Amino acid sequence: MANLNVRIAENAQRWEDAKSTRSFVAIANRLVAAKDRYQAIEHATGVPWFIIAVIHERECSQSWAGSLAQGDPWNKVSVHVPAGRGPFQSWEDAAVDALVNCAPHAAHWKDWSAGGALTLLEQYNGLGYARRGVPSPYVWAGTNQYQSGKYVRDGVYDPAVVDRQLGCAGLLMAMMALDRSIAFSSSAPAPARPRPAADPPPRSLQPSITNPAKGSIGAFFVALIKSVFGRKTT
Structure with a gap:
């Protein structure tokens, strides 16, 4: 061949x-x-x-x-x-x-x-x-x-x-x-480039003292403190 x-x-x-x-x-x-x-x-x-x-x-x-x-x-x-x-x-x-x-x-x-x-x-x-x-x-x-x-x-x-x-x-x-419109391509086609890897999806935050799970006792106390002191806790 x-x-x-x-x-x-x-x-x-x-x-x-x-x-x-x-x-x-x-x-x-x-x-x-x-x-x-x-x-x-x-x-x-x-x-x-x-x-x-x-x-x-x-x-x-x-x-x-x-x-x-x-x-x-x-x-x-x-x-x-x-x-x-x-x-x-x-x-x-x-x-x-x-x-x-x-x-x-x-x-x-x-x-x-x-x-x-x-x-x-x-x-x-x-x-x-x-x-x-x-x-x-x-x-x-x-x-x-x-x-x-x-x-x-x-x-x-x-x-x-x-x-x-x-x-x-x-x-x-x-x-x-x-016919001046007739022309070859300037070069051979370039090989396809691999696509860059997509960014990984953000990981969800794990429950903590400052980020309690929804519906938990911790979440209840955070809400209670916010209502008493009228400010965001950290």
Whole structure:
């Protein structure tokens, strides 16, 4: 199993060093144009809309007939992994199911820093590249961080094949140039701090000469003295 913390750090550094080697502008323009539709899914799942957009592009070239989970038609039962999903009533319903119920369960991911978001995207396609110690074309194709190597089918890796589909990182760079509101979180979420212990409740006073129990003989005499001398005793 790849160490996710290591992969997050590696992807954060790759993001700092990345430069486009192909043009991403045309696809970035149409992804940004669908912002409102992606934002509806963000509101339902908590996944940033621009992350949803690049997943949609990678999985089915932004086809609104294809599911966000694997690109299969959302109005039929899916046959590719994750198989057996659907049919759904709409593209939106299928998208929510993909992000909430299907691995890597993007709706439960909390680290939307550059390294965290790119690692989530890498997990969406699988960590086979991470186990080989190579950059994932799903994320880095079309940038100087990727040269070649691709799983041409399940479990079959060919180091000579070049992924011709544009990767998520370059798409995000181009989208950020078009829409300045797109930004990663500044850092990973801080771990929750333990709450300070509550102050213990005050202990009730024990009966004494100056604080006799209610209804006792002592209480009777204190009341009698107060009535005679007209002052509080100590």
